[in-house]
Amino acid sequence: QVQLQESGPGLVKPSETLSLTCTVSGYSISSGYYWGWIRQPPGKGLEWIGNIYQSGSTYYNPSLKSRVTVSVDTSKNQVSLKLSPVTAADTAVYHCAGGVDMAVDYWGQGTLVTVSS
Amino acid sequence: QSALTQPASVSGSPGQSITISCTGTRSEVGGYNYVSWYQQHPGKAPKLMIYDVSKRPSGVSNRFSGSKSGNTASLTISGLQAEDEADYYCSSYTSSSTYVFGTGTKVTVL
Numbered sequence: 001q002v003q004l005q006e007s008g009p010g011l012v013k014p015s016e017t018l019s020l021t022c023t024v025s026g027y028s029i030s031s032g033y034y035w036g037w038i039r040q041p042p043g044k045g046l047e048w049i050g051n052i053y054q055s056g057s058t059y060y061n062p063s064l065k066s067r068v069t070v071s072v073d074t075s076k077n078q079v080s081l082k083l084s085p086v087t088a089a090d091t092a093v094y095h096c097a098g099g100v101d102m103a104v105d106y107w108g109q110g111t112l113v114t115v116s117s
Numbered sequence: 118q119s120a121l122t123q124p125a126s127v128s129g130s131p132g133q134s135i136t137i138s139c140t141g142t143r144s145e146v147g148g149y150n151y152v153s154w155y156q157q158h159p160g161k162a163p164k165l166m167i168y169d170v171s172k173r174p175s176g177v178s179n180r181f182s183g184s185k186s187g188n189t190a191s192l193t194i195s196g197l198q199a200e201d202e203a204d205y206y207c208s209s210y211t212s213s214s215t216y217v218f219g220t221g222t223k224v225t226v227l
Contacts, residue, residue, distance in 0.1 A: 045221040046163065046206050059214050062118060095162060102210050103153035103168035110162055
Protein backbone atom coordinates (compact mmCIF):
# COMPACT_ATOMS: atom_id res chain seq x y z
CA GLN A 1 0.00 0.00 0.00
CA VAL A 2 1.51 3.29 -1.13
CA GLN A 3 1.44 6.03 1.48
CA LEU A 4 2.61 9.64 1.25
CA GLN A 5 3.38 11.88 4.23
CA GLU A 6 4.22 15.56 3.95
CA SER A 7 6.44 17.36 6.43
CA GLY A 8 7.88 20.84 6.83
CA PRO A 9 7.38 24.21 8.54
CA GLY A 10 3.80 25.31 9.04
CA LEU A 11 4.75 28.99 9.04
CA VAL A 12 6.94 30.80 6.53
CA LYS A 13 7.73 34.51 6.36
CA PRO A 14 6.97 36.53 3.23
CA SER A 15 9.85 36.65 0.72
CA GLU A 16 11.39 33.50 2.19
CA THR A 17 11.49 29.92 0.87
CA LEU A 18 8.80 27.32 1.45
CA SER A 19 10.39 23.86 1.70
CA LEU A 20 8.38 20.67 2.06
CA THR A 21 9.31 17.00 2.00
CA CYS A 22 7.13 14.03 1.13
CA THR A 23 8.16 10.62 2.41
CA VAL A 24 6.82 7.75 0.32
CA SER A 25 6.31 4.33 1.87
CA GLY A 26 5.19 1.08 0.31
CA TYR A 27 6.84 1.86 -3.02
CA SER A 28 10.31 2.77 -4.28
CA ILE A 29 10.05 6.09 -6.09
CA SER A 30 12.92 5.09 -8.37
CA SER A 31 10.82 2.22 -9.74
CA GLY A 32 8.53 4.44 -11.73
CA TYR A 33 5.34 6.47 -11.39
CA TYR A 34 5.47 10.23 -11.32
CA TRP A 35 5.47 12.42 -8.22
CA GLY A 36 4.44 15.95 -7.59
CA TRP A 37 2.62 18.58 -5.57
CA ILE A 38 -0.86 20.07 -5.52
CA ARG A 39 -2.08 22.85 -3.25
CA GLN A 40 -5.40 24.13 -1.98
CA PRO A 41 -5.81 27.60 -0.43
CA PRO A 42 -8.20 27.60 2.53
CA GLY A 43 -11.78 27.38 1.28
CA LYS A 44 -10.72 27.27 -2.35
CA GLY A 45 -10.06 24.77 -5.12
CA LEU A 46 -7.15 22.57 -6.10
CA GLU A 47 -4.14 23.97 -7.96
CA TRP A 48 -1.58 21.78 -9.69
CA ILE A 49 2.00 22.84 -8.87
CA GLY A 50 4.27 20.45 -10.73
CA ASN A 51 5.46 16.91 -11.41
CA ILE A 52 8.73 15.03 -11.70
CA TYR A 53 9.03 11.87 -13.77
CA GLN A 54 11.26 8.83 -13.59
CA SER A 55 13.36 10.32 -16.40
CA GLY A 56 14.06 13.32 -14.20
CA SER A 57 11.96 15.61 -16.36
CA THR A 58 9.97 18.23 -14.51
CA TYR A 59 6.88 20.16 -15.50
CA TYR A 60 5.46 23.12 -13.62
CA ASN A 61 2.33 25.26 -13.50
CA PRO A 62 3.20 28.22 -15.76
CA SER A 63 2.01 30.64 -13.09
CA LEU A 64 4.51 29.23 -10.59
CA LYS A 65 7.31 28.06 -12.87
CA SER A 66 9.75 30.86 -12.05
CA ARG A 67 9.51 30.16 -8.31
CA VAL A 68 9.14 26.41 -7.92
CA THR A 69 11.39 23.35 -7.89
CA VAL A 70 10.31 19.72 -7.45
CA SER A 71 13.02 17.13 -6.86
CA VAL A 72 13.47 13.61 -5.56
CA ASP A 73 15.96 11.93 -3.24
CA THR A 74 15.82 8.25 -4.15
CA SER A 75 18.14 7.27 -1.30
CA LYS A 76 15.57 8.57 1.17
CA ASN A 77 12.51 7.78 -0.98
CA GLN A 78 11.43 11.38 -0.69
CA VAL A 79 9.98 14.06 -2.95
CA SER A 80 10.68 17.72 -2.21
CA LEU A 81 9.08 21.05 -3.03
CA LYS A 82 10.72 24.46 -2.89
CA LEU A 83 8.82 27.67 -3.59
CA SER A 84 10.54 31.03 -3.42
CA PRO A 85 9.92 33.81 -2.75
CA VAL A 86 6.55 33.33 -1.08
CA THR A 87 3.71 35.76 -0.42
CA ALA A 88 0.47 35.50 1.53
CA ALA A 89 -1.15 34.14 -1.64
CA ASP A 90 0.91 30.98 -1.22
CA THR A 91 -0.89 30.10 2.02
CA ALA A 92 -2.47 26.72 1.36
CA VAL A 93 -2.68 23.06 2.21
CA TYR A 94 0.06 21.39 0.20
CA HIS A 95 -0.52 17.82 -0.94
CA CYS A 96 2.13 15.42 -2.14
CA ALA A 97 0.85 13.36 -5.07
CA GLY A 98 1.81 10.35 -7.15
CA GLY A 99 0.44 8.55 -10.15
CA VAL A 100 0.92 5.80 -12.67
CA ASP A 101 -0.18 7.48 -15.85
CA MET A 102 -2.28 10.57 -16.32
CA ALA A 103 -4.12 10.84 -13.00
CA VAL A 104 -3.26 11.21 -9.33
CA ASP A 105 -3.62 7.77 -7.79
CA TYR A 106 -2.00 8.60 -4.47
CA TRP A 107 -2.42 11.64 -2.23
CA GLY A 108 -0.82 12.71 0.99
CA GLN A 109 -3.13 14.05 3.70
CA GLY A 110 -1.70 17.50 3.16
CA THR A 111 0.09 20.03 5.32
CA LEU A 112 -1.05 23.60 5.94
CA VAL A 113 1.58 26.23 5.23
CA THR A 114 0.80 29.78 6.31
CA VAL A 115 2.80 32.68 4.94
CA SER A 116 2.88 35.46 7.51
CA SER A 117 5.35 37.68 9.29
CA GLN B 118 -3.55 28.22 -17.95
CA SER B 119 -7.07 28.87 -16.75
CA ALA B 120 -9.01 26.55 -14.48
CA LEU B 121 -11.58 24.33 -16.15
CA THR B 122 -15.16 25.50 -15.60
CA GLN B 123 -17.48 23.53 -13.34
CA PRO B 124 -20.84 24.49 -11.82
CA ALA B 125 -20.40 25.74 -8.27
CA SER B 126 -23.04 23.42 -6.92
CA VAL B 127 -25.27 20.51 -7.90
CA SER B 128 -27.90 18.87 -5.74
CA GLY B 129 -30.16 15.86 -5.87
CA SER B 130 -32.33 13.62 -3.75
CA PRO B 131 -31.24 10.15 -2.63
CA GLY B 132 -31.59 7.66 -5.45
CA GLN B 133 -31.55 10.28 -8.18
CA SER B 134 -28.82 10.82 -10.78
CA ILE B 135 -26.82 14.00 -11.13
CA THR B 136 -24.28 15.15 -13.69
CA ILE B 137 -21.37 17.54 -13.18
CA SER B 138 -19.88 19.23 -16.21
CA CYS B 139 -16.27 20.27 -16.77
CA THR B 140 -15.64 22.65 -19.66
CA GLY B 141 -12.29 23.50 -21.14
CA THR B 142 -10.76 23.99 -24.56
CA ARG B 143 -9.08 21.98 -27.29
CA SER B 144 -5.80 22.55 -25.47
CA GLU B 145 -6.83 20.25 -22.64
CA VAL B 146 -10.22 18.55 -22.28
CA GLY B 147 -11.00 18.49 -25.99
CA GLY B 148 -7.54 17.48 -27.08
CA TYR B 149 -6.80 14.52 -24.85
CA ASN B 150 -8.60 11.59 -23.28
CA TYR B 151 -6.87 12.32 -20.00
CA VAL B 152 -9.65 13.76 -17.88
CA SER B 153 -9.86 12.60 -14.30
CA TRP B 154 -12.32 13.27 -11.49
CA TYR B 155 -11.68 13.55 -7.75
CA GLN B 156 -13.97 13.44 -4.73
CA GLN B 157 -13.02 15.42 -1.63
CA HIS B 158 -14.79 15.26 1.70
CA PRO B 159 -14.21 18.12 4.17
CA GLY B 160 -10.77 18.01 5.74
CA LYS B 161 -9.74 15.00 3.69
CA ALA B 162 -7.41 14.39 0.78
CA PRO B 163 -9.03 14.08 -2.65
CA LYS B 164 -9.78 10.58 -3.97
CA LEU B 165 -9.52 9.48 -7.59
CA MET B 166 -12.94 8.44 -8.91
CA ILE B 167 -12.50 8.42 -12.70
CA TYR B 168 -9.42 8.52 -14.95
CA ASP B 169 -8.87 8.59 -18.70
CA VAL B 170 -12.36 10.13 -19.12
CA SER B 171 -14.37 7.04 -18.19
CA LYS B 172 -12.28 4.44 -16.38
CA ARG B 173 -12.94 3.57 -12.74
CA PRO B 174 -10.12 2.64 -10.36
CA SER B 175 -10.51 -0.57 -8.45
CA GLY B 176 -12.83 -0.11 -5.50
CA VAL B 177 -14.78 2.85 -6.87
CA SER B 178 -18.52 2.26 -7.07
CA ASN B 179 -19.99 1.71 -10.54
CA ARG B 180 -22.50 4.41 -9.64
CA PHE B 181 -19.81 6.83 -10.82
CA SER B 182 -19.29 7.19 -14.54
CA GLY B 183 -17.50 9.61 -16.83
CA SER B 184 -17.85 10.77 -20.41
CA LYS B 185 -16.68 13.48 -22.77
CA SER B 186 -18.07 15.36 -25.74
CA GLY B 187 -15.93 17.94 -27.45
CA ASN B 188 -14.45 20.31 -24.89
CA THR B 189 -16.76 19.23 -22.08
CA ALA B 190 -16.32 16.25 -19.78
CA SER B 191 -19.00 15.01 -17.42
CA LEU B 192 -19.23 12.99 -14.22
CA THR B 193 -22.51 11.24 -13.51
CA ILE B 194 -23.42 9.88 -10.10
CA SER B 195 -26.38 7.52 -10.24
CA GLY B 196 -28.36 6.27 -7.26
CA LEU B 197 -27.23 9.27 -5.23
CA GLN B 198 -26.36 8.43 -1.62
CA ALA B 199 -25.72 10.58 1.45
CA GLU B 200 -22.04 9.59 1.38
CA ASP B 201 -21.69 11.16 -2.08
CA GLU B 202 -22.07 14.62 -0.57
CA ALA B 203 -18.65 16.17 -1.17
CA ASP B 204 -16.68 18.47 -3.44
CA TYR B 205 -15.77 17.16 -6.88
CA TYR B 206 -12.94 18.34 -9.10
CA CYS B 207 -12.12 17.50 -12.67
CA SER B 208 -8.59 17.63 -14.04
CA SER B 209 -7.08 17.42 -17.49
CA TYR B 210 -3.69 16.97 -19.10
CA THR B 211 -2.78 19.92 -21.32
CA SER B 212 -0.90 20.58 -24.54
CA SER B 213 1.94 22.05 -22.47
CA SER B 214 2.48 18.72 -20.67
CA THR B 215 1.00 20.25 -17.55
CA TYR B 216 -2.23 19.61 -15.67
CA VAL B 217 -5.13 21.88 -14.79
CA PHE B 218 -7.95 21.40 -12.30
CA GLY B 219 -11.54 22.48 -12.52
CA THR B 220 -13.10 25.12 -10.30
CA GLY B 221 -14.83 22.47 -8.19
CA THR B 222 -18.45 21.50 -7.61
CA LYS B 223 -20.17 21.04 -4.27
CA VAL B 224 -22.63 18.15 -4.40
CA THR B 225 -25.47 18.30 -1.91
CA VAL B 226 -27.75 15.35 -1.18
CA LEU B 227 -31.14 16.78 -0.27
